[in-house]
Amino acid sequence: MSMTFFNEPFYTLSDFDRLFDEAFSARTSVAPRAQVENVATRPMRPRMDLHEDKDRNTMTAQFELPGLTKENVNIDLRDNVLTVSGEYGMESERDERGYSVRERRFGKFARSLPVPQGMKPQDVKANMNHGVLTVMFPRSTPEQAPKKITIA
Template sequence: MRFDPFREIEELTQRMDRAFGNGIAAQTARLAPPVDVHEDEGGLELTLDLPGVQPADIQIEAENQTLTVQAKRNYTRGEGRTAHRVERAYGTFSRTFSVPAKYDLTKVEAEFDHGTLTLRVPRSEAAQKRTVQVRTGGQLSAPKTVDAAQTTPATSDTPATETQNAEVSQGA
């Protein structure tokens, strides 16, 4: 088994918590669910694992280029039951993500399914790809895509420069 200093530190922290009686309270402070963040041309997608959390106990706030997710997982101990070990994290957590300005936080969508919260943050309109028309000879013409292998013969009526308009994409 390889030496993992982070695991050793975590185990030491857990032993200290148990020794000083901070069992459940200390685990509550460390409750931070794992998250996956993906990006594509449509925007960002954040996926958080929230097992045991009820949808009513999830709060999502989006403002000032930050996205905050808060959730609560309650611990219930039945009457007449003794807890010999409580390792799962309970309580409230808050996780904040900085979101670049090219994403529109006013259009965040959230979906909660089988303990997985998925947040979708679309790109803002200003950051969307768009087509720019190119003027040739002072005239605005419809954009066309020209294949580099394709040759267009010039006629006496139409100069070669006007038949080879190109589509220009401006990326975000």
């Protein structure tokens, strides 16, 4: 089963506006407000896909982090919450028809998702390849497994 999973503790009204604009722009030819706004002023919010494999008892989260290296990304596990965060600094420069175009984008980002109770840092595996961070962890821990009780 494959699903996109959003888990952020707080959303702003502009986040909801953006989500609705993106959803409805796919059905109409009207450009959403997010495309009209200056992209450089919006905070980076990496896209995340969450996949569940019940047979292997694993969850796999993939984060799109174009232009970043593993040195710019942190993964923390605290209070049953896995947080992927980091800093980005992107610059591009090009010359077009006599005009110089220079664009810069700097900032921080963070995405969090809940993990099973009792998860240990050594249970989490991560790798980064071509701007995609893949994080794997168990879907459930031995502490959550049902315990059989014998009747006396």
